[in-house]
Amino acid sequence: MIISKKLGVSGLATGLLANAAAAQEAVGLDEKINQAFSDFTGPFVSFIFAPFPGTSVPWIVMWLVIAATVFSLYFAFVQFRFFGHAVSLVKGDYSDPNDAGEVSHFQALATALSGTVGLGNIAGVAVAVGIGGPGATFWMIVAGLLGMASKFTECTLGVKYRNEYDDGTVSGGPMYYMSKGFNELGLPGGKILAVLFSIFCILGALGGGNMFQANQAHQQIAGITGDFPGWITGLVFAGIVFAVIVGGLKSIARVTEKVVPFMGVMYVLAALVIIIMHADQIGWAFGQIFAGAFTGLGVAGGMVGALIQGFRRAAFSNEAGVGSAAIAHSAVRTKEPITEGFVSLLEPFIDTVVICTMTALVIIITQQLVIDPETGMYMLNEEGTAVATVDGNSGVSLTSAAFASAFGWFPYVLAVAVVLFAFSTMISWSYYGLKAWTYLFGEGATKELVFKIIFCIFVVIGAAANLGPVIDFSDAAIFAMAVVNVFALYFLMKVVRQELSSYAERLRSGEIRKFGH
Amino acid sequence: MTTKIVIGLDGTENGERAIAFAKDLAGRIGACELLVVYVIEWSPFTFQTPEENALRHKRREEEIELATSRIVEPAVQALKSEGFAAYGIVRHGDVAETLNAITVENDGSQIIVGRASADGIKKRLFGSSTQYLVMHADVPVTVVN
Numbered sequence: 175m176i177i178s179k180k181l182g183v184s185g186l187a188t189g190l191l192a193n194a195a196a197a198q199e200a201v202g203l204d205e206k207i208n209q210a211f212s213d214f215t216g217p218f219v220s221f222i223f224a225p226f227p228g229t230s231v232p233w234i235v236m237w238l239v240i241a242a243t244v245f246s247l248y249f250a251f252v253q254f255r256f257f258g259h260a261v262s263l264v265k266g267d268y269s270d271p272n273d274a275g276e277v278s279h280f281q282a283l284a285t286a287l288s289g290t291v292g293l294g295n296i297a298g299v300a301v302a303v304g305i306g307g308p309g310a311t312f313w314m315i316v317a318g319l320l321g322m323a324s325k326f327t328e329c330t331l332g333v334k335y336r337n338e339y340d341d342g343t344v345s346g347g348p349m350y351y352m353s354k355g356f357n358e359l360g361l362p363g364g365k366i367l368a369v370l371f372s373i374f375c376i377l378g379a380l381g382g383g384n385m386f387q388a389n390q391a392h393q394q395i396a397g398i399t400g401d402f403p404g405w406i407t408g409l410v411f412a413g414i415v416f417a418v419i420v421g422g423l424k425s426i427a428r429v430t431e432k433v434v435p436f437m438g439v440m441y442v443l444a445a446l447v448i449i450i451m452h453a454d455q456i457g458w459a460f461g462q463i464f465a466g467a468f469t470g471l472g473v474a475g476g477m478v479g480a481l482i483q484g485f486r487r488a489a490f491s492n493e494a495g496v497g498s499a500a501i502a503h504s505a506v507r508t509k510e511p512i513t514e515g516f517v518s519l520l521e522p523f524i525d526t527v528v529i530c531t532m533t534a535l536v537i538i539i540t541q542q543l544v545i546d547p548e549t550g551m552y553m554l555n556e557e558g559t560a561v562a563t564v565d566g567n568s569g570v571s572l573t574s575a576a577f578a579s580a581f582g583w584f585p586y587v588l589a590v591a592v593v594l595f596a597f598s599t600m601i602s603w604s605y606y607g608l609k610a611w612t613y614l615f616g617e618g619a620t621k622e623l624v625f626k627i628i629f630c631i632f633v634v635i636g637a638a639a640n641l642g643p644v645i646d647f648s649d650a651a652i653f654a655m656a657v658v659n660v661f662a663l664y665f666l667m668k669v670v671r672q673e674l675s676s677y678a679e680r681l682r683s684g685e686i687r688k689f690g691h
Numbered sequence: 692m693t694t695k696i697v698i699g700l701d702g703t704e705n706g707e708r709a710i711a712f713a714k715d716l717a718g719r720i721g722a723c724e725l726l727v728v729y730v731i732e733w734s735p736f737t738f739q740t741p742e743e744n745a746l747r748h749k750r751r752e753e754e755i756e757l758a759t760s761r762i763v764e765p766a767v768q769a770l771k772s773e774g775f776a777a778y779g780i781v782r783h784g785d786v787a788e789t790l791n792a793i794t795v796e797n798d799g800s801q802i803i804v805g806r807a808s809a810d811g812i813k814k815r816l817f818g819s820s821t822q823y824l825v826m827h828a829d830v831p832v833t834v835v836n
Contacts, residue, residue, distance in 0.1 A: 266735050271792060275751040275783030277744045278735030285741050342749030419742070431738035505744035605741035 215647040222650040238489040241660040242320035253322035260516040267688045286502040289602030292595035294491035299533040300572040305560045306483025307473035309466025311534040313484025318526025321494030322519040330515030332500030346504020348497035349613045374654040375610035381648015383603025385636025387596035392637040408637030412630045437591040445532035448580045472551030492522035497659035512673040537576045697799040705805025725777040733783035787824035801831045
């Protein structure tokens, strides 16, 4: 997923980007580009990440959390009521054998997950726990559980209002439900929202979904092989991305799509093994999580600090409310759009509640965070900005150190995982960006090619330089997507409620039933 | 009552042998209907890119069209021209499970398939679709060598 330097805070930057220092110097033009760009985009970035008046919480975080809470209440906690049903759908219990060969619920879920599971789960959580202490984990889980309702809402609408073309292909996503949905309800401004969303989506795809990923992948590779110019990584990555999205070289994409879930499973298993190895401390770790959630246990900002970090990490890791998943899920051909909503609510659960929590537990349980033996409180680092860690690690290096305390070889696996996650996130976002592009400029091979080539050029730029302001801006663009998207969702949520009550009724009456397999 | 015999084709000459055997059998039984089935190997649990998902419906139609026009329809026409009652079905899925499911749905009394061609390591590890079909089918299965 995407990590903003704003949100990832300097802790991540120092850990991850230290290797980039030399590379940055090599790029002489970099400074000038940074300056010009930040002057131009600064106000927009500051606006998106501005704290809510009177608090230190960025208003965009509150925007997402409040939306998730509203949707949870409005749909009477659909994420818990239909959780079991969602699992049944993914298993294929309700799939008509005559529809076999279409995109399955499982495939749609896996595709959307490969776009969100990534660096956010590995590095972002370490940042959250490093700054907010163990208590951040609690709030992260709460935000993840609430975010399930946002995903449910947007993905149901994504399928309901997608475009199907004569050649059998589909295009869907927030821009389609904004224009078609608002039109259907007789509301004005749907088209304007759709255009705004598409612009932010393209910027977000080129930035957070591309440049940031390329940049982080390069840092990981350079961390193992020793430093070398980023444009080399960039060219190789761009070449591979080009082969996949322009050349239609499906084999590479297929390999990645198979390896990424494998990496994800391996990551969770490794985390589980470490947790089991420290079985006697599981109770203590959860005690720290609960105590920290409400007292802060001495972290900077106390309980509020833990809460902000937890909410931030969850909101930005699972993309609930951003609208990107609605694009990915629209490809499924189903007679019931709402089934895709049910399936998608599993994403924040897997991404945040399971994987992010695993990372946090491993960091806590391997005691990477330094506790004052006398007071039982967490000690702060010299600057007083974050919890002191055993080796002064933060970000990816903190996660890496936590896993390495049990398995010495794990950092290498983690580096490979980060590179692959970055690649799969880029492939996913190239598609999201493309859909927004074709919405603005129309479908057509040449128009699509133009975007794909621009996308590949940005891979090289992203890997070659540490364009801080560009990344800030592109992350701001992704969260600007959420501003537009959530705004539209408030108007369209009643459509989803009609679908939900109709479906629930038919499920109860037995009209919708499992197919005998 | 009409006996319904299901013939599973795999697009190779094994299918030809299965058809030949089925014709012989049908000729002996008399009132007999032949159901020609081709299963396109597919699993709902694979990993795909967003673009593959978006194109999936189109690909599926193409796959069904291809299997129908190249494999199933010629076989059905050939059977009909020889005076047999025959029709065809093409469906995606796991070969053995889907063949069995179609047979059960259509009240088939038995399944005839050709012996699967050797498939290297995968076959050694997991066994072939034919082996799986023989072990798990709900009706008698004849494997023609």
